[in-house]
Amino acid sequence: MTDHIIRLQCDAQNYPWGKEGSDSIITDFGPEASGRDWKFDENTPYAELWMTTHPNLPSKLYNNPSKLLSKHLDEHPELLGAVPGKFPKPVEGKNDKHVPFVFKILTCKQALPLQIHPDKKLAAELHARDPKKFADANHKPEIAVALTPFLGFAGFAPFDRIESNLRSVPELAQFLGGLGSYTEYLDDPTSADKLKALVKDILAMNQKSSGLVESAKDTIKAVTGLAEPEKERGGGDAQGVVRSLIERIERDGPGAVFAGTMWNQEQRQRIEKALKKTQEFYAGDPGIIVACFFMNLIELTPGEAMYVQEDGLHAWLDGQIIELMANSDDVLNAAFLEPGEKDDLNIFVDAMRCDPRPAETYKIKRQRWTMSEGAGAEVYQVPAEEFSLYHVAGESTSTTIKPLNGPTIAILTSVPSSGTATIVDKTAGSTIDVKKGQVYFIAAGTTVEFGAGVEAWAAFYDDQAREQTGDMK
Numbered sequence: 001m002t003d004h005i006i007r008l009q010c011d012a013q014n015y016p017w018g019k020e021g022s023d024s025i026i027t028d029f030g031p032e033a034s035g036r037d038w039k040f041d042e043n044t045p046y047a048e049l050w051m052t053t054h055p056n057l058p059s060k061l062y063n064n065p066s067k068l069l070s071k072h073l074d075e076h077p078e079l080l081g082a083v084p085g086k087f088p089k090p091v092e093g094k095n096d097k098h099v100p101f102v103f104k105i106l107t108c109k110q111a112l113p114l115q116i117h118p119d120k121k122l123a124a125e126l127h128a129r130d131p132k133k134f135a136d137a138n139h140k141p142e143i144a145v146a147l148t149p150f151l152g153f154a155g156f157a158p159f160d161r162i163e164s165n166l167r168s169v170p171e172l173a174q175f176l177g178g179l180g181s182y183t184e185y186l187d188d189p190t191s192a193d194k195l196k197a198l199v200k201d202i203l204a205m206n207q208k209s210s211g212l213v214e215s216a217k218d219t220i221k222a223v224t225g226l227a228e229p230e231k232e233r234g235g236g237d238a239q240g241v242v243r244s245l246i247e248r249i250e251r252d253g254p255g256a257v258f259a260g261t262m263w264n265q266e267q268r269q270r271i272e273k274a275l276k277k278t279q280e281f282y283a284g285d286p287g288i289i290v291a292c293f294f295m296n297l298i299e300l301t302p303g304e305a306m307y308v309q310e311d312g313l314h315a316w317l318d319g320q321i322i323e324l325m326a327n328s329d330d331v332l333n334a335a336f337l338e339p340g341e342k343d344d345l346n347i348f349v350d351a352m353r354c355d356p357r358p359a360e361t362y363k364i365k366r367q368r369w370t371m372s373e374g375a376g377a378e379v380y381q382v383p384a385e386e387f388s389l390y391h392v393a394g395e396s397t398s399t400t401i402k403p404l405n406g407p408t409i410a411i412l413t414s415v416p417s418s419g420t421a422t423i424v425d426k427t428a429g430s431t432i433d434v435k436k437g438q439v440y441f442i443a444a445g446t447t448v449e450f451g452a453g454v455e456a457w458a459a460f461y462d463d464q465a466r467e468q469t470g471d472m473k
């Protein structure tokens with residue numbers, strides 16, 4: 001018989017947009033999560049900690065680091081309960097058994113690429129065409145839960161907001177005015193097809209000068225009274241316009257650029273902050289225009305969560321989050337990276353979901369979970385079938401989670417500052433002393449108790465149990 005609670009050895013991805021060194025919460029968890037002496041470098045970005053069986057950075061067994069969790073599950077499929085055979089596996093590791101999700105801690109100091117994750121059909125096509133780049137033939141709906149205050153772009157803002165942005169920011173109107181798709185969209189401002197055509201034209205602008213630049217410069221001069229932008233500024237069309245907008249914010253104060261729009265003062269300032277932040281890292285990238293003038297900018301306070309469906313446009317901007325998604329690492333990128341790294345815009349825009357709606361509709365509820373006893377857990381109502389998430393944070397009382405019919409992976413994000421911290425396998429009657437940052441696999445059918453003072457975030461599969469909720473939070 002094998003243990004039902006198994007400590008894992010996990011590793012981090014060093015994507016360039018991650019927070020660096022001790023700014024990244026991952027360095028806080030890393031030594032215990034990795035289970036080895038992890039030497040952190042203050043200048044290295046620690047973007048994502050992966051807790052998963054996915055072959056792109058698979059977790060291993062802490063007690064036997066030469067063995068992948070996916071191999072162990074292949075030898076002991078009963079640990080996965082109802083999962084085997086239910087969901088597509090990663091193509092690469094198809095001979096092993098998998099949890100149906102990728103669980104991450106993610107940190108970002110600058111915008112991630114403006115991206116979508118292809119739906120199942122497109123993912124299969126892309127994988128067949130280029131299996132190296134698109135490792136999976138699976139979709140990737142995902143949730144983000146804030147660990148620190150978090151800002152991210154997700155989906156298109158409601159039509160009336162987009163229209164008011166386009167009509168009330170003169171620099172933008174002039175900048176886009178030369179595009180046929182701009183006029184066509186404003187003639188029919190609730191047409192998703194016309195919106196897509198305009199967004200495609202903007203994303204297709206390269207970062208070199210185009211015919212639009214000169215006319216935009218004239219307008220900037222007329223509207224703002226500023227002298228013509230310096231010569232080097234003209235290197236990019238989007239760059240000059242965004243710089244002029246930032247100058248106007250600085251000159252006229254917070255809220256100035258979006259003053260005529262439908263955003264309230266708080267929202268205006270948030271978007272202006274995003275405008276500056278994206279310009280700081282991606283000057284000249286036309287994705288700045290798409291993100292700041294067409295999309296929802298969503299702010300999450302710690303504990304709040306949002307959900308992005310397959311094919312949903314998004315770009316996280318700043319903060320540290322829990323991220324949880326279906327078993328895929330496929331992505332299509334259209335902005336906020338080197339021009340040569342952008343994906344085919346035709347495929348991107350064809351697939352891109354275009355259902356403008358308010359930011360609030362991206363947020364998902366957390367509720368008191370009746371599968372928990374004692375101090376209790378909160379469970380997130382994730383629309384995706386493959387995964388859900390619970391959070392335990394009993395300060396002076398322990399929390400017991402009743403058996404689930406699928407697997408769980410939990411990271412311990414806080415333990416009491418004094419005394420012992422434990423989790424208890426109540427099914428087997430064994431107690432484990434734990435430390436902050438450790439990551440555990442918990443088998444289907446296990447009753448687990450998180451000791452007093454232990455805070456844990458846990459990704460799990462159980463399509464029935466996650467509905468067992470009490471009062472709304």
Ligand SMILES: [Zn+2]
Binds near residue numbers: 142
């Ligand atoms: Zn994503």
